[in-house]
Amino acid sequence: MVNRTKLRRIGGFEITNGLLMLAVCFMTLYPMWFVLVNSFNAAEYAVLGTVNWLPKAFSLDSYRVVFNNENMMHGFLITALRTIIGTVVHVLFTAIVAYGLSKTNLIGRKFYMKYALITMLFSGGLIPTFLLMTKLGLYNNFLVFIIPAMYSFFDMVIFISFFRTIPDSLEESAKVDGASDYGVLFRIVLPNSMAVIATIALFSAVYHWNDYYQGVIYIRSQELLPLQTMLYKIIAENSMSFMQQQAMAQFGARLPGNSIKFASMMVATVPILLFYPFIQRYLVKGVMIGAIKG
Amino acid sequence: MLQGRIRTFVRQWQLQSMVIPGIIWMFIFCYIPMFWLIIAFMDYSIAKPMLSSPFVGFKHFEDFLTDDRFWRSIRNTLGMSSIKLVLGFAIPIVFSLLLNEIRSVRMKRTVQTISYLPHFIAWTIFGGIMLNWLGEGGVINQLAIGLGLQDREVLFNSEPKYFWWITFFSDVLKETGWSAIIYIAAIAGIDPALYEAAELDGANRWQRMWHITIQSIRPTIAILFILAVAGILGSNFDQIFMLKNNMNLKMAESLDLYIYNMGLVSGRYSFSTAVLFARSIVALWLLLMANYASKKLSGDGIF
16 A cells, blocks of 8 residues: 555646645745844844845844843743743642542532533633732732633643543552552652643643733733733834843944844744744644544 | 531542632632623722622613724624635645645655644734734835835735734734644544545545545534634734734724723723623624534534
8 A cells, every 4th residue: 555655656736735835834934034034134134124035144233132131031031930830830730620520439520520611611701800810919910920820621621531541550559558649649640641741731831931911911010021021012012212222332323123123032932943843742732632622 | 318428528638629729719710700790780990899889780781882993893803703714714624635635744744843833933923023024125015016016115014904914814824734733633533445445436636635535524624613603703812912003903903902992991891891791692692503503504513
């Protein structure tokens, strides 16, 4: 069968289709390449925004401005913190709740599941949620990134179905040795669930890294702004005077807005781009699990 | 009986102590906001306790139903969603079908991996690139002038009439590969014997695509179509919030953005909660109707 497929002639369709797929790859990669090239371009070229395949004149000036800018680096720190803390808390909390609910003999299980399912069908929406956060004191508070993102129904269902595939005999032998439910969860179940933990952790991390909207709504003080929210302000609102002042102080000249924008965009994306080749298979696996469950 | 259950409950205190924090979390972050929807029927002010605000019945509903800006946001939402549904729904399906025709496994996998990269790029970045491309001297202007399609620069993102198309094309560029994953997975699950049999019967490539591949993934298509129709009153907030500006607002303000602007910018909490409330009722109704229609037409539904 395999041989026969290989022997089939490559016709016009194969060539057209292959070229089409290459075009898709090009269209997909070009936007990021564009940013990369222009972030390294010397300011006078980056301002033009012209189509370049390589930097016209290589320069690190824009990166110097970004990396020397206290605000930007602080935003980077906030984003890193919320990504790490938010992901750990989300995975642990959701996994613990899911483990309890994965036990069929749990009293009240049917009620708990219905109660959880209702939250998927109805929700309060933007305004009631905003008012609640304000009343809870989460407005302009770092915890607004962590606590509302602690749990997700979808991830819980994925955990539950995965925990069910772990052989009962493993858990029972640990119980016989006198382990508590928490002991079984942390010493037997979670170490055997690394694949699903990785998948859920990665989705959570990508969410935390990329989210700018929470910062727009809930954060007022500069020192709590995540990097993506600062980027939103730089790009969409064009408010980058703080970076221009920095460039002034550093180079004695205004750097064109574009080159600083491109360098900031690169700094905010590099972690995703660096890890992407290694994590993408987990991300796809996650969608597959979700698709089967959903 | 009841005593037995209580005894079991106490005996499982460890398991219960795992679940109950989750139940409390859901109560606070899901059920309390649902309960707060009743401010849609009140004149709520943030300074006072909620229940001491006066009830005003359907006043806010009458207000938004007579607000031109509300109807404009409905038009924009439906416009953007319809373009996405009519022109965009088939794109990931076509992409997955064509990808499936690639014979080299390595090339297939490489194209697939590359195609969903943009999904993981934040809208701040992707939107920033789009704004640059659409602006003065940007890639789009250079292309259009180079190809002789226009003779001078156009600030695409400042002209309202382009906005719906900008959201459509930037969404296609960013999400096609990712949306195709589910179809690719469904196609991978098709029994190869079906193709072999069809080939023996003399079916050509297009016939196999139509009679085997499309027919086999029909349930997946049906479910995603139901969800797309049910979500017609929603919009990609991250995207629109990034691309909107004061010049294009009259075509850019979707229902989501209207609720945001009325509620969080203008501080009319009760008013925008009324809009939210009405929208979730209509969205639920749409979901039920789309499911019903899909069951009637193709025999596949969600529930």
